[in-house]
Each structure stands twice: as C-alpha cells, then as structure tokens.
Amino acid sequence: MLTAVAAFFALLGIAAAVQGMLAARAVSRLAAAQPPGGAPEGPMLAASILKPLYGAEPGLDANIASHLDQAHTAPHELLMAVADPGDAAVPVAARFCPPARLHQGGAVLGANRKVSQLVHLAREAAHPVLAVVDADMRVSARWLTAVTAPLADPSVGLVTCLYRGVPADGGFFSRLTALQVDWHFLPSAALGESLGQAHGCYGATMALRAETLERLGGFEAFLDLLADDHALGVAVRGLGLKVVLADELPAHVMHEAALPGLWRHELRWARTVRLLNPWGYLGLGLTHPLPWALLALVLAPENPWIAGAFGLSLAMRLSATAWIDRALGLAPRPAWVPLRDALSFAVWLAGLWPGRVAWGSERFRIGADGRMKPG
Numbered sequence: 001m002l003t004a005v006a007a008f009f010a011l012l013g014i015a016a017a018v019q020g021m022l023a024a025r026a027v028s029r030l031a032a033a034q035p036p037g038g039a040p041e042g043p044m045l046a047a048s049i050l051k052p053l054y055g056a057e058p059g060l061d062a063n064i065a066s067h068l069d070q071a072h073t074a075p076h077e078l079l080m081a082v083a084d085p086g087d088a089a090v091p092v093a094a095r096f097c098p099p100a101r102l103h104q105g106g107a108v109l110g111a112n113r114k115v116s117q118l119v120h121l122a123r124e125a126a127h128p129v130l131a132v133v134d135a136d137m138r139v140s141a142r143w144l145t146a147v148t149a150p151l152a153d154p155s156v157g158l159v160t161c162l163y164r165g166v167p168a169d170g171g172f173f174s175r176l177t178a179l180q181v182d183w184h185f186l187p188s189a190a191l192g193e194s195l196g197q198a199h200g201c202y203g204a205t206m207a208l209r210a211e212t213l214e215r216l217g218g219f220e221a222f223l224d225l226l227a228d229d230h231a232l233g234v235a236v237r238g239l240g241l242k243v244v245l246a247d248e249l250p251a252h253v254m255h256e257a258a259l260p261g262l263w264r265h266e267l268r269w270a271r272t273v274r275l276l277n278p279w280g281y282l283g284l285g286l287t288h289p290l291p292w293a294l295l296a297l298v299l300a301p302e303n304p305w306i307a308g309a310f311g312l313s314l315a316m317r318l319s320a321t322a323w324i325d326r327a328l329g330l331a332p333r334p335a336w337v338p339l340r341d342a343l344s345f346a347v348w349l350a351g352l353w354p355g356r357v358a359w360g361s362e363r364f365r366i367g368a369d370g371r372m373k374p375g
Contacts, residue, residue, distance in 0.1 A: 011309075013313040014293075016313070023191040046076065048125035048126060048127045052080070053081065057136065058174075061095070063253055066143075067139060078101070080103070118219040129210065136252060143248055146247060208232075270350065318337060321333065
C-alpha cells in the first residue's frame with residue numbers, strides 16, 4: 001500500500017516538474033518579448049498615475065522616482081495618497097512634491113484602504129486615463145506608454161502586466177519572498193497567459209479610461225473587496241471590453257524582516273486565489289514537484305524507481321529555476337530551491353483551509369462574496 005501511495009506521489013512530482021519546465025519556457029518567451037531600451041513606441045495618451053502608499057519600506061524613494069522618470073511625451077501626473085497624515089511614507093513622498101502631488105487623510109470609505117485611497121485620487125485626477133500602481137512597484141522609463149497605449153483601441157478596457165520579484169535589500173527574508181514571485185507566481189501566470197487560460201488582472205499595474213471606471217460605478221464599487229483587481233477585471237469584461245497584457249515586466253520590490261510577516265503576506269495571497277478559483281487553486285498543487293517527490297522517497301526509500309523519480313524531479317526543478325533566472329538576467333540560485341519550494345508548499349497547504357487574512361495591522365474575515373469584514 002505504501003509503495004502505491006509513494007508511486008502516486010512520485011508521478012505527481014514528475015508531472016509538476018514537467019509543468020515547471022513549460023512554465024519556465026513561458027517566462028523565457030515573456031522576457032524575450034520585452035522591447036529593448038530606448039524611446040517607447042505606441043500612442044501616447046494623457047494619463048494620471050495613482051499610487052496609494054502605506055509605510056516607508058526600503059526602496060520607496062526609488063519606486064516613486066521611477067514614475068517621475070518616464071519617457072512619455074503626453075501630459076501626465078503622479079498622484080500619491082496616504083490614509084493617515086502621520087504615515088511614515090509622507091516625508092519620503094513629500095520630497096517628490098512638486099511635481100508629484102500627495103493626498104493626505106480623507107475618510108476611510110471601506111474595508112479595503114487601498115481602494116479607499118484610489119477613490120480620493122481618482123477625484124483629483126486631471127487626465128482621461130488612469131494608471132493604478134502599487135507602492136512597491138518600480139518601473140522602467142517606458143512603463144507608462146506601455147500600459148496606456150493599448151487603450152487607444154476602443155475595444156480595450158483595461159491594461160495590466162505581470163511582474164518580477166526584486167528584494168528591497170539584502171536581507172534573507174526579502175530575498176526569500178522575492179523568489180516566490182520569480183519561481184512560483186510569475187511562471188504560473190505566464191504559462192496561463194500563454195495558453196489563454198489566465199484571464200488575469202494583476203493589481204500591481206492596472207490602466208483604464210476614467211470613462212470606463214465611471215461606467216462601473218467608480219472605485220467605490222470595489223471598496224470592501226479583498227481581490228479588487230480581479231473584480232475590476234471581471235467588471236471591465238462584463239462591459240464587453242478586453243483586458244490585455246502589456247509588454248512590460250516591472251519590478252515588485254519586496255521587503256520582509258522576518259518569517260511571520262512573510263507567512264502572513266503569502267497566506268493572504270493564497271487564500272485570495274483559493275476564494276476566487278477553488279479548482280484552480282487545487283491545481284496549483286502541480287507546481288510543487290520537490291515536496292511530492294520527497295514524500296514519495298520518504299514512503300519508499302529503498303525503491304529504485306521512486307529514487308529515480310525523485311532525482312528526475314530534482315533535476316528538472318533545478319533546470320526550470322535556472323532557466324527562469326537566466327531569462328530575468330540573473331545568475332541561477334540553486335541553493336535557494338529546497339527552502340523556497342518547501343515554504344511555498346506549506347503556504348499552499350495552509351491556504352486550502354479557510355481562515356482570516358492579515359493586512360497591515362488588521363485582520364479580516366472574507367465572505368463567500370469576497371468582501372472583507374473586520375474580525
């Protein structure tokens with residue numbers, strides 16, 4: 001019986017390793033499709049960049065500066081917001097004002113404070129295109145053109161983009177959490193997009209016309225939703241408009257000081273994905289070759305077929321991560337693979353069970369409709 005279970009786990013490991021190689025190829029193709037540096041191409045639309053802030057994490061100043069260093073010749077502006085005038089982000093953001101503008105305070109309009117800030121920012125925006133970007137995103141000089149140019153096509157309602165992970169500092173946990181993006185999120189999303197199965201709307205960057213947002217009821221319609229980005233994409237598609245992926249791969253600059261914070265953030269993401277797509281989340285089990293192969297080896301350590309399957313899964317997983325690293329212009333990082341994959345598997349298992357999610361200093365219960373309730 002144990003041998004049969006071990007064989008099943010070994011097959012899962014091999015299947016996951018094959019999936020990992022396909023996903024690595026998708027990342028390689030995505031990275032190769034990025035245009036070379038220089039002046040961006042495409043229609044240049046007047047746009048307002050909306051950037052909610054919370055806290056002064058390492059690298060925030062460089063993140064903000066990257067939005068002011070755009071090779072975008074159409075009129076554009078950077079609007080930032082903090083919910084609390086005493087937020088540590090205020091002195092950092094203030095150094096960029098003007099030309100940027102900083103909205104401080106304002107009523108907290110719903111459970112999702114980021115969306116609450118977007119409501120205030122949208123009211124101040126001067127241009128007909130809105131580009132929403134997270135505080136921890138750092139972009140190239142062609143980013144604004146890349147994410148707004150597709151909106152010149154009236155059939156396109158929203159533009160989004162995938163992203164890579166970059167540690168904000170040399171800290172162990174910052175590097176570990178960035179690997180979750182590079183080795184797990186990015187390849188899975190890139191493979192899904194390449195197969196036309198992802199239907200993604202990635203909240204790190206979302207650009208849409210103000211007129212489209214108004215038809216949806218404004219950001220007010222998303223105030224209590226955990227997955228506001230997903231809901232926005234669904235709503236835009238509901239208008240009969242397309243959601244498209246920009247040919248841009250910005251950096252998600254990530255800082256974690258300790259394991260508990262890393263665990264909370266990754267578990268929140270996992271439970272959000274499970275809530276949105278339970279069967280798809282279950283399928284993410286096939287993105288973890290090493291844990292399945294190791295379980296098989298533990299159950300049948302003397303079986304040569306099981307040992308061979310483990311060796312094959314390990315070799316393919318190391319090859320996949322090295323392929324991704326090279327595609328992103330990095331040296332392979334094989335020493336991190338066992339720990340990162342074990343942690344990702346543990347988060348995936350924990351995410352199978354419902355529970356509260358932590359966001360900043362607050363905890364929320366998530367209803368079946370995706371709405372956040374304090375508690």
